[in-house]
Structure formats: C-alpha cells, structure tokens
Amino acid sequence: MSELDQPVNALDGVGEALSAKLARLRIDTLGDLLFHLPLRYQDRTRITPIGTLRAGMEGVVEGEVAAADVVKGRRRSLLVRLKDGSGIISLRFFHFSPAQQQQFAPGAHVRCFGEARAGATGLEIYHPEYRLLKSGETPVEDHLTPIYPTTVGLTQPRLRGLIGQALKILAGAPQALPDGIPEPLRERFRLPELHACLRYPDLERLAAGTHPTQRRLALEELLAHQLSLRQVRLRIQADGAPPLPSGRGLQTRFVAQLPFSLTGAQRRVLDEIARDLETAQPMLRLVQGDVGSGKTVVAALAALAAIAGGCQAAVMAPTEILAEQHFRNFRDWFTPLGIDVAWLAGKLKGKARLDTKAAIADGRAQVVVGTHALFQEDVHFQRLGLAIVDEQHRFGVHQRLALRQKGEAGGLTPHQLIMTATPIPRTLAMSAYADLDLSVIDELPPGRTPVQTVAVPDERRPEVVERIRRACDAGRQAYWVCTLIEESEALQCQAAEATRDALTEALPALAVGLVHGRMKAAEKAAVMDAFKRGELDLLVATTVIEVGVDVPNASLMIIENPERLGLSQLHQLRGRVGRGDTESFCVLLYRPPLSAHSRERLGVMRETTDGFRIAEKDLELRGPGEVLGTRQTGLAQMKIADLERDRDLLERVSPLARALLEEAPDASAPLIRRWLGEEAGRYGQV
Structure with a gap:
C-alpha cells in the first residue's frame, strides 16, 4: 500500500x-x-486599511483591540472593536468560548480575514478567520488562500x-502518486506531471483558472468523465443487437402517404441511422433538431426498420402530454400500414393495463408508446429491437443502461435512438453525451415562418390582451404561459387559475382553457384536444406545454415573467407557435426593473431564432447543469473543470481518451475512480 x-x-x-x-x-x-x-482562492497577500473597507468587500485587516464585550440582542454575541489608525470595525462572534473572550483583551494585536457588511455598529465582520500577533510579527500570506468545499x-x-x-x-x-496518464501520452499531449500540478505556485493566474497546472487537472477530470461514458458505450455494445437492414419497402410506403416531402437534413440523418441499424452492434445515437425540424417523422421511419426486421419498437417521452401526442401520431401514421400501436402510461389501470402488457409480451404490439412506465419491471417485450427516447435531457445514463435489460429476454440489446429539441452546444454534447454518436437535423421544413419576438413590460398588459382578441377574431389561437412565480406547485396552479379567470373576464367572447401540473392526465388531455380541434381560442398553461405540443393554427405566444426561465426553455415555449404558414409572434411580458443579466437574455430571444446560438448563450449565462435540465450527469459538480472556461480542452480530450483506451486500457479505471470516486461505478451499473 x-x-x-x-x-x-x-x-x-x-x-x-x-x-x-x-x-x-x-x-x-x-x-x-x-x-x-x-472551489476558489482568496487574496490575503496584503493588508487593507480598515478606513478603506466598504460593505461587501473581502480583505485582511490588522489592528489593536479597543474593546471586547458580550452583548445581548436577539442573539447573544461577542463584539470585538478593532482599530488601526485609519478606522474602526467590529468583529462579531455568535459562537464563542470564555477562553476566546479572554484572547481579545484590550491592547491585543489581531489580524483577521472576512467580508465586511453593514451592521448595528457600522461595518462588521461575522466570524472572521483570525490570529493573535506576537510582537514584531509582520509577514502576511505570500500566496493565494484556497477555499475548499467543506461540511x-x-x-x-x-x-x-x-x-x-x-x-x-x-x-x-x-x-x-501514480500519474494515471502514461509518460508517452503525456509527452505527445504536452502535459505536465501530475504531482507537480497539485502544488500550485502563487500566481494570479490561479484565480482565473488559466495556470498550466490547473489546466492539466481540468483536462484529466474531463477525461475521466468521458472515459466513464465511453465505458457505458462499450458495456452496452458488448452485447449483440438485431441487425435491421430491411426497412426500405415499408419506409417507402410510409413516406408516400405523408402530405409533405422530407428535408435534406432528415434524409441525411436517416442514412446515418440506417447504417447503424444494419450492424449487429447496438446503435447509440443522439438526434438533435431545433423545434419543428421533424424529429418525430425520423423516429417513425427508424421504428419501421425495426418492425420490418421482425422486432418491436418502444417510444418513450417524459410527460404524458407528449407521450399521448406521439401515440396519436404513430397510430394515425401506422394503422393504414397494418401496424399495431399500443399505449402504456402510469394512468393506464386494471384490465386495460393487463391487456396492453400481454400484447407487448407476445409481440402483437409492434410499437409501444408511453412514459417511463415502459421501464417498469413488470413490462416484458417479446423482441425489442429499437428504443426511441424523446427529450433525452429529462432522462439519464441510468435509463440508457436500463433499456439494455428490456432486450435481454431475447438475448439481444435494443438499438437506442435518443432525440432532443433542446439544442445542446457542441462543447456540452462532447462531454455529457460522450457515449452517443451525434446527428443534427439543421434544416426546417419549407413553409415554416420565423416567429417574431417582442419584449413588453407588464404595465402594457391591456395592449397584450387586446392583441390576443384581434388574433382570435382573425381565426387564430393563442397561448398564455404562466411561469413559476410561486415556490409551491399548488400556488403556481392557483396563479394560473387566477390568470385564466382574469382573461376570461377581459375576453368574454373567447373560449379560454387551462392546463397545469396538478390536473389529472385525462383532464389535461381533454383540454389539449379541445385546443387542437379549435374549440378553445386561448390556452392558459404552466410550462407543462414546453415540449412537443403541435397546434399549427396557434400564432401567438405570451410568456409571463420570462426573466424567470432559461433561454433554452423560452426557445422551447416559443416553438409552440410558428408551426403553420401564418406569421406568428411571441410576446415576453416581463416585470420591470430587469437586471442587466435578464435584459441580455431577453435581447438574445429578440435577436435570433437559431436554437444552437441560443443554447451557446444559455451555457455561457447559466452553466452546464441548468442547460442540460438535470444535474444527474455529474458535469455540474466537477471539482476543477469548467465547461465554459475549458471548452478548448474538450478538443484534446476525445483524442486523448481514444489513445488511452487503445494504448493503456488499464489506466482508465484508476482515473475514473480518482475523479468520480464512488460515482465511478454509477454509470456502469443499474
């Protein structure tokens, strides 16, 4: 040892x-x-005169104790008054011992560090780090002080x-300390030795995260995450998959019945999928496509390849609203082709559920559409050949691995096609989805009109209401989205109900519907159906309508309090309109005053409808954990790497990971364990 x-x-x-x-x-x-x-560094290399401190400033101060008293207020505290000739400041301790009180005898010399804040006695520092100075002791720290995650x-x-x-x-x-990266690879990729990287010199570049030693550690951490995901890929692909080369005839019949032609981007992505499906290795492919780019049709054509190959296809969505919409689309498309489509979600109970499970188990259900209920242990497929997962950022690596088990009865692992309408910046995709091949549908179908976006302050609400009336009088429909104003879901739903009541009163000639998260699935579906059929003019909703809802006649989207949402979520909501050939609008109804950060975000929404540009900006402003919509990937909790700051390192990580797996395969497990600890096995087991 x-x-x-x-x-x-x-x-x-x-x-x-x-x-x-x-x-x-x-x-x-x-x-x-x-x-x-x-986590960061503090500069304690110079002493700040007390008189120059301002509230909110951190600094080292040094002075003589003028007084130290226990004071009673709402909480008992030890108050030490410290002076240095330029001014006086209070040090306040809520937790202290009699010995500590004796240390601060008048005349004692103290050096302390903390953040100054406005208090009852003027500027105060709560619980500073401090030490008593001996006579003649002057040197301060000669290096930046590290601040660690603690408990x-x-x-x-x-x-x-x-x-x-x-x-x-x-x-x-x-x-x-074994280096982890063998010397030949270190030299080829010009990396400093590991043990040198843990002893930082005292340079300002530390605080900026640009020192070569930090960059080496950040690179290694990114490498460990990528290796762990590549292990997932290898583990999944170690099992065989059913080769599915025979779908062309069925696909041709399907395309012939569509009322539109496929775009060049859809055809290119379908070719990439077809090449994957023809092999006896499980496909692991992520398809990104901006809102309305036609991902569902691509998924349907992939499902037909599975059916033609004598296998079943499963389609899973994160919400019942989206899953039901997929079910209707697939049923309408596939019934004329003689293909049986089944539906399975948590709300399906009793005999209907038992019948559906039996049809899945004996293979009568060729396509099964549902929510995460498809993952449950009591659901058995006869021969699952393809699993399609929509809105991947709502799921995680666990589910990708769990899908393996659904095909194990037949001794084969299903191919996996993962789709998202949330454009993921390339830097993030290279890290979060290193186990997946990437396809991008980067072309919108002809006839889609770009949505015009305007930002309007809340005091102009009556004008916005009038705009809805005019749009609906012209035969169009509108959405009004209430965002998360309240902390609890119950209060959010009350706020949405209040908005519905106010709009019903202001627009008595219009039919107004409501959808929110606390409604039963059947109620939500009934309201959505009524809106889709044109029986409702205006739909008031919480963000449950974010993904997948398709009503081509809707041409106006109002988003209340848009400053509370991320750019990618705003872009998703905006994508609910502009789905037909009518000019469409998105109104961002904000509450002034806006912070500079919020103004910048709403400005991006006004300037562009390019989902990838929006996603890059979202990553820059909010960080990877928020953009992915989940923290389960582990990327948000990296120890030293920063995906925005270190994006250039990702270009080096992929070739380094490949070289390490080829030339030193035994090196990856210790690296993963070093950086992910107990998490190391998390991606490898379900």
Whole structure:
C-alpha cells in the first residue's frame, strides 16, 4: 500500500469524529485529500486599511483591540472593536468560548480575514478567520488562500492543515502518486506531471483558472468523465443487437402517404441511422433538431426498420402530454400500414393495463408508446429491437443502461435512438453525451415562418390582451404561459387559475382553457384536444406545454415573467407557435426593473431564432447543469473543470481518451475512480 492509500486517521489529530466528517466529503484516504480541490482562492497577500473597507468587500485587516464585550440582542454575541489608525470595525462572534473572550483583551494585536457588511455598529465582520500577533510579527500570506468545499463542523483552517500534511507526504514520496496518464501520452499531449500540478505556485493566474497546472487537472477530470461514458458505450455494445437492414419497402410506403416531402437534413440523418441499424452492434445515437425540424417523422421511419426486421419498437417521452401526442401520431401514421400501436402510461389501470402488457409480451404490439412506465419491471417485450427516447435531457445514463435489460429476454440489446429539441452546444454534447454518436437535423421544413419576438413590460398588459382578441377574431389561437412565480406547485396552479379567470373576464367572447401540473392526465388531455380541434381560442398553461405540443393554427405566444426561465426553455415555449404558414409572434411580458443579466437574455430571444446560438448563450449565462435540465450527469459538480472556461480542452480530450483506451486500457479505471470516486461505478451499473 502506498503512502497515499493510507486512511485519513493516519494523519496527526484525525480521530473517529473528524474521519466521519471527512467521509461526508468522500475523503477516506490521503490521496482523496489531495484531490479535494479548491472551489476558489482568496487574496490575503496584503493588508487593507480598515478606513478603506466598504460593505461587501473581502480583505485582511490588522489592528489593536479597543474593546471586547458580550452583548445581548436577539442573539447573544461577542463584539470585538478593532482599530488601526485609519478606522474602526467590529468583529462579531455568535459562537464563542470564555477562553476566546479572554484572547481579545484590550491592547491585543489581531489580524483577521472576512467580508465586511453593514451592521448595528457600522461595518462588521461575522466570524472572521483570525490570529493573535506576537510582537514584531509582520509577514502576511505570500500566496493565494484556497477555499475548499467543506461540511458542518469542519473549518477551512482545519481542512487546509490536513491537506497541507498530505502535500508534505507527497513532496517526500512523489512516486506514491501514480500519474494515471502514461509518460508517452503525456509527452505527445504536452502535459505536465501530475504531482507537480497539485502544488500550485502563487500566481494570479490561479484565480482565473488559466495556470498550466490547473489546466492539466481540468483536462484529466474531463477525461475521466468521458472515459466513464465511453465505458457505458462499450458495456452496452458488448452485447449483440438485431441487425435491421430491411426497412426500405415499408419506409417507402410510409413516406408516400405523408402530405409533405422530407428535408435534406432528415434524409441525411436517416442514412446515418440506417447504417447503424444494419450492424449487429447496438446503435447509440443522439438526434438533435431545433423545434419543428421533424424529429418525430425520423423516429417513425427508424421504428419501421425495426418492425420490418421482425422486432418491436418502444417510444418513450417524459410527460404524458407528449407521450399521448406521439401515440396519436404513430397510430394515425401506422394503422393504414397494418401496424399495431399500443399505449402504456402510469394512468393506464386494471384490465386495460393487463391487456396492453400481454400484447407487448407476445409481440402483437409492434410499437409501444408511453412514459417511463415502459421501464417498469413488470413490462416484458417479446423482441425489442429499437428504443426511441424523446427529450433525452429529462432522462439519464441510468435509463440508457436500463433499456439494455428490456432486450435481454431475447438475448439481444435494443438499438437506442435518443432525440432532443433542446439544442445542446457542441462543447456540452462532447462531454455529457460522450457515449452517443451525434446527428443534427439543421434544416426546417419549407413553409415554416420565423416567429417574431417582442419584449413588453407588464404595465402594457391591456395592449397584450387586446392583441390576443384581434388574433382570435382573425381565426387564430393563442397561448398564455404562466411561469413559476410561486415556490409551491399548488400556488403556481392557483396563479394560473387566477390568470385564466382574469382573461376570461377581459375576453368574454373567447373560449379560454387551462392546463397545469396538478390536473389529472385525462383532464389535461381533454383540454389539449379541445385546443387542437379549435374549440378553445386561448390556452392558459404552466410550462407543462414546453415540449412537443403541435397546434399549427396557434400564432401567438405570451410568456409571463420570462426573466424567470432559461433561454433554452423560452426557445422551447416559443416553438409552440410558428408551426403553420401564418406569421406568428411571441410576446415576453416581463416585470420591470430587469437586471442587466435578464435584459441580455431577453435581447438574445429578440435577436435570433437559431436554437444552437441560443443554447451557446444559455451555457455561457447559466452553466452546464441548468442547460442540460438535470444535474444527474455529474458535469455540474466537477471539482476543477469548467465547461465554459475549458471548452478548448474538450478538443484534446476525445483524442486523448481514444489513445488511452487503445494504448493503456488499464489506466482508465484508476482515473475514473480518482475523479468520480464512488460515482465511478454509477454509470456502469443499474
């Protein structure tokens, strides 16, 4: 066992209680301590005169204790008054001991660090880090101070001390830390040695995240994530899949009955899918297409290849509204071809559910459309050849692996086609979906008119209501989307109901419907059907209508409080209109005053309808965890890498991952374990 494999209690001062706190941070060994990396750095290299401090500023101050008293207020606290000749500031401690109180005797010299804030006695620093100065002691820190992720009961100084001990051990035995990337690959990719990267020099570039040693660690972390996803791919593809080369005849009949022609982009993506399906390895392909680009038709043609090959196809969507819409589309398209389409969702109960499960198990149901209910253990397919997952960002790697099990009865793994209308920036796709091949439908069908977007302050609401009346008088329909104003779903739904009532009163000649998350699925479906048939003029909804709802006659979208939503979600909502040949509009009804950040985001929506440009901006403004719509990928919790800052590294990660798997396959498991810890096995097991 190397020095760094020792448990943390091998360090001075680490007993059972401290070990338990460190375990909460997933720190069990000295090596884990080394890779518990700073969140950020503080500059404590110079002393700030107290008189120049302002509320909100962080800094090191040094001075003489003028007074120290226990004061009673809402909470008892120790208040220390510190002066330095330029001014006076209070240090306030809510948790303190009698010994601590005695330390702050008048005349004692103290150096402390913290954030100044406005308080009852003027500027105050709450619970500063401090130390008492001995006579003649002047040097301040000569390096930036790291701030680490911590947990209750574990202070920054304690954590720094432990990591310092681990770094000392590393300095004495650098060979105890295996590099992880073999030397020939390090030289080829011009990477510094690992043990040197953990001992940062005190340079300003640390704070900016641009130091070469940090870049090496960021590269390695991105590499570990990519390797873990490639392992998922290898694990899935280790099983055989049914080759499906025979769908052309059925596909030709299907295309002939469509009232439109396929776009060049749809044909290109279909060729990519066909090449995958012809092999005995499971297809793992992500199809990105902007709102309205025709992904569902591509999915239907892929399903026909499975059926022609004697297999079943499953189509899964994240919400019952979207799943029901897919079911209707597939049923309308496939019934004339003599293909049986079944429906399975959580709300299907009793005999109907038993009958559907029986039809899936004996193969009568050739296509099964549903929600995550398709994953349940009691659902058995006779021969599942293709699984189509819509809106992938709502699902995760777990589900991709779970789909394997659905084909195991036949000894084969189904091909997987994953679709999303959320354009994912290339940098993010290269990381979050490294286990998938990528296809992009980058062309809209002819006849689609770009949606014009305007931002309007809330005080002009009566004008917006009048605009709805004019659109509906002209035979069009409109959406009014209420976004998440309230914390609880119940209050959100009440807000939507209140909006529906107000609009019904303001527009008595119009039929107004309501859809929100607390309605039963059957109620939601009935309202959506009525809107689709034109029986409702105006639909008030929460963001449940974000994906997949297709009403070509709707030409006006009002989004209330758009400043509360991400750009990609706004783009999805806007995509509910402009689906026909009529000029369509999206009104962003905001509440002033807007922050500079919100103004910038709404400006992007006005300037472009290009989903990929919007997604890039969304990534820049909100970060990867929000853009993906989920934090389950692990990307949002990276220790040192930043997908926006380090996007150029991703170009190097893919070739490095390939080279490592080919030339040093045994190196990937330790790398994944180092950076993902217990998560290392998460992508590999279900």
